[in-house]
Amino acid sequence: MEGVDHLAHERNKAQFDVAVMKAVWAGSRDAYELFHRFSRLVANDPEMFIPAIKAQATEEQQKQWLPLANKMKIIGSYTQTELGHGSNVRGLETTATFDPKTDEFVLNSPTLTATKWWPGGLGKIATHALAHARLIIDDKDYGVHGFLVQLRSLDDHLTLPGITIGDIGMKYGSGAYNTMDNGSLIFDHVRIPRNQMLMRLSQVTREGKYVPSNVPRQLSYGTMVYVRQKIVFDASIALSRAVCISTRYSAVRRQFGSHNGSPETQVIDYKTQQARLFPLLASAYAIRFVSEWLNSFYKDLLQRLEAKDFSTLPEAHACTAGLKSITTSVAADGIEECRKLCGGHGYLTSSGLPELSAVYIPACTYEGDNVVMLLQVARYLMKTISQLKSGNKPVGTTAYLGRAEQLMQYHSDVLRAEDWLKPNVVVEAFEARAARMSMACAQNLSKFNNPEDGFQELSADLVEAATAHCQLIIVSKFIEKLQQDIPGKGVKEQLGVLRSIYALFLLHKHIGDFLSTDCITPKQGYLANEQLRSLYSQVRPNAIALVDAFNYTDHFLSSVLGRYDGNVYPKLYEEAWKDPLNDTSIPDGFHEYVQPMLKQPLHHGRL
Numbered sequence: 001m002e003g004v005d006h007l008a009h010e011r012n013k014a015q016f017d018v019a020v021m022k023a024v025w026a027g028s029r030d031a032y033e034l035f036h037r038f039s040r041l042v043a044n045d046p047e048m049f050i051p052a053i054k055a056q057a058t059e060e061q062q063k064q065w066l067p068l069a070n071k072m073k074i075i076g077s078y079t080q081t082e083l084g085h086g087s088n089v090r091g092l093e094t095t096a097t098f099d100p101k102t103d104e105f106v107l108n109s110p111t112l113t114a115t116k117w118w119p120g121g122l123g124k125i126a127t128h129a130l131a132h133a134r135l136i137i138d139d140k141d142y143g144v145h146g147f148l149v150q151l152r153s154l155d156d157h158l159t160l161p162g163i164t165i166g167d168i169g170m171k172y173g174s175g176a177y178n179t180m181d182n183g184s185l186i187f188d189h190v191r192i193p194r195n196q197m198l199m200r201l202s203q204v205t206r207e208g209k210y211v212p213s214n215v216p217r218q219l220s221y222g223t224m225v226y227v228r229q230k231i232v233f234d235a236s237i238a239l240s241r242a243v244c245i246s247t248r249y250s251a252v253r254r255q256f257g258s259h260n261g262s263p264e265t266q267v268i269d270y271k272t273q274q275a276r277l278f279p280l281l282a283s284a285y286a287i288r289f290v291s292e293w294l295n296s297f298y299k300d301l302l303q304r305l306e307a308k309d310f311s312t313l314p315e316a317h318a319c320t321a322g323l324k325s326i327t328t329s330v331a332a333d334g335i336e337e338c339r340k341l342c343g344g345h346g347y348l349t350s351s352g353l354p355e356l357s358a359v360y361i362p363a364c365t366y367e368g369d370n371v372v373m374l375l376q377v378a379r380y381l382m383k384t385i386s387q388l389k390s391g392n393k394p395v396g397t398t399a400y401l402g403r404a405e406q407l408m409q410y411h412s413d414v415l416r417a418e419d420w421l422k423p424n425v426v427v428e429a430f431e432a433r434a435a436r437m438s439m440a441c442a443q444n445l446s447k448f449n450n451p452e453d454g455f456q457e458l459s460a461d462l463v464e465a466a467t468a469h470c471q472l473i474i475v476s477k478f479i480e481k482l483q484q485d486i487p488g489k490g491v492k493e494q495l496g497v498l499r500s501i502y503a504l505f506l507l508h509k510h511i512g513d514f515l516s517t518d519c520i521t522p523k524q525g526y527l528a529n530e531q532l533r534s535l536y537s538q539v540r541p542n543a544i545a546l547v548d549a550f551n552y553t554d555h556f557l558s559s560v561l562g563r564y565d566g567n568v569y570p571k572l573y574e575e576a577w578k579d580p581l582n583d584t585s586i587p588d589g590f591h592e593y594v595q596p597m598l599k600q601p602l603h604h605g606r607l
């Protein structure tokens with residue numbers, strides 16, 4: 001019935017202050033940024049053009065271009081990926097050749113695979129591209145740099161001479177990513193003034209002299225670091241949306257279990273449903289908290305870079321690349337699991353889940369393919385380990401590797417299931433697992449004469465070691481979050497339950513790592529799983545309140561299954577009748593194609 005809260009009985013069970021939990025979930029982000037991040041997920045605005053100008057343009061160039069971009073006087077596309085190269089940025093083929101006679105760069109797509117392909121906004125709407133191209137001076141190739149190129153007239157929006165632009169066509173399903181005009185672009189000797197090469201990091205003088213960057217060349221990749229840390233926050237939004245929908249629906253849906261006319265069982269009470277759903281609920285909170293830490297780490301990096309302190313740049317790259325990879329994979333897989341948790345109705349568009357999945361899953365690819373990103377983390381870990389011998393003491397997220405020798409001797413001293421509730425017990429197990437996996441890789445790598453051959457041969461193991469490292473970061477940041485002062489009745493306790501669920505679910509899922517590295521015994525693994533079941537029972541009465549704390553409107557969720565009031569069935573039915581198919585009783589084509597078959601006489605008893 002309209003206006004009735006069908007989930008009131010669930011909300012009344014909450015054992016914590018929901019208003020405080022809402023504030024903890026929102027964290028340090030103001031309402032605008034939360035809305036902007038939400039809208040990015042729905043509107044998919046490619047928000048890289050402006051950050052890239054800020055990162056790679058001189059002050060003078062910023063003064064010229066940022067006001068135009070901020071006021072939408074020009075619409076920019078971050079145009080890096082090509083048909084033939086996306087992951088391998090150093091393999092990009094587009095060229096920008098300096099012409100000293102005219103003080104211009106000539107942009108050209110020398111091959112079909114040099115065609116720019118995928119950039120958001122490029123297909124129909126962008127007027128300018130921040131094009132990544134190989135800088136060529138006097139036939140010498142100086143590698144990939146950024147160039148601002150006007151693509152379309154600001155009067156009639158027609159493409160300019162030498163520019164061939166198109167949309168790359170429909171993408172996965174009917175998802176909202178089809179509202180994004182990911183485009184293709186071919187340059188045919190397009191000329192731009194020299195001052196449209198972004199010259200904050202390296203320059204080309206009027207005489208055609210290349211002035212290399214006096215800062216790490218990787219700063220030219222800075223926009224990707226910026227967006228990757230944002231994508232971790234987006235993962236917490238996407239996953240929490242799906243978890244909110246499937247948790248509320250799991251409390252509404254009843255199936256089996258009726259005795260003597262009693263109501264059937266709420267599917268949220270089935271242990272299998274809890275074992276699938278509650279780790280995702282815990283993961284949403286875990287990803288949110290690690291995104292907060294990563295955002296502050298990134299802001300600290302920016303301050304350091306301003307002071308020409310590049311000391312945390314490698315770690316920032318490893319953390320943004322690795323956490324982008326891990327959290328988008330968890331969110332993408334989690335959204336699909338949430339669809340399955342809703343049974344048949346989860347497959348309806350009106351559930352909001354198919355659309356969310358179709359829009360979200362490319363996050364595992366864009367801004368760095370997730371495996372390629374974990375390989376970057378692996379390189380960083382192997383480099384860190386190789387420097388241990390020279391006395392280099394790792395800090396920050398690799399500090400545990402400085403205690404590798406000690407961790408190699410570690411054996412968990414868990415005796416009872418509840419021992420796994422102690423944060424230090426969990427962290428030690430995760431540190432030992434990660435350290436042993438990385439040390440094992442480093443040891444195997446040392447057997448290869450050519451380290452790169454070894455890296456390729458061992459890349460699958462290295463990805464697993466990188467995964468263990470990133471999961472340790474997320475577990476650690478969840479624990480650190482709860483060491484903060486968090487007010488409100490029962491809030492910290494509930495977050496503690498979620499923290500333990502997140503860690504012990506990972507331990508259970510990756511039990512092979514923990515056993516094969518001899519960090520824990522099978523019995524200790526069994527006790528961890530025992531503890532998980534008990535934790536699920538502690539979440540159960542709070543589940544609806546924990547997803548209410550995400551504070552999502554029904555409009556934002558756009559899901560009949562995830563409605564705040566739980567009034568699912570009438571709304572499912574109502575929504576179905578909005579389908580144009582239901583405008584008529586007899587479907588189009590019936591009279592032409594079906595009725596003749598029905599009217600066909602039987603021949604010898606056969607149709």
Ligand SMILES: CC(C)(COP(=O)(O)OP(=O)(O)OC[C@H]1O[C@@H](n2cnc3c(N)ncnc32)[C@H](O)[C@@H]1OP(=O)(O)O)[C@@H](O)C(=O)NCCC(=O)NCCSC(=O)CCCC(=O)O
Binds near residue numbers: 045078088313380
């Ligand atoms: C995979 C790499 C990192 C490889 O780069 P490379 O130059 O070949 O470097 P390497 O030899 O592996 O490493 C050399 C060195 O560079 C470091 N490094 C690499 N990347 C970064 C970084 N971002 N910040 C800081 N440092 C970085 C590496 O750690 C290496 O360091 P080292 O020399 O070992 O100390 C790079 O090609 C890359 O980032 N590929 C992914 C491309 C990508 O992410 N494209 C995104 C396009 S935009 C997009 O998708 C938009 C999404 C849509 C939306 O957001 O809406």
Ligand SMILES: Cc1cc2nc3c(=O)[nH]c(=O)nc-3n(C[C@H](O)[C@H](O)[C@H](O)COP(=O)(O)OP(=O)(O)OC[C@H]3O[C@@H](n4cnc5c(N)ncnc54)[C@H](O)[C@@H]3O)c2cc1C
Binds near residue numbers: 078119459
């Ligand atoms: C929805 C969407 C939006 C996008 N928006 C933009 C945009 O706005 N601007 C832009 O410039 N680009 C954009 N892209 C492109 C995107 O950045 C690239 O697709 C992404 O970086 C992956 O690169 P790739 O396509 O070359 O994948 P590939 O690298 O070709 O990946 C193919 C397979 O090869 C594997 N692989 C590749 N290299 C290695 C290696 N060294 N070791 C082991 N395995 C490897 C990968 O893991 C993967 O399994 C977008 C892409 C999508 C899907």
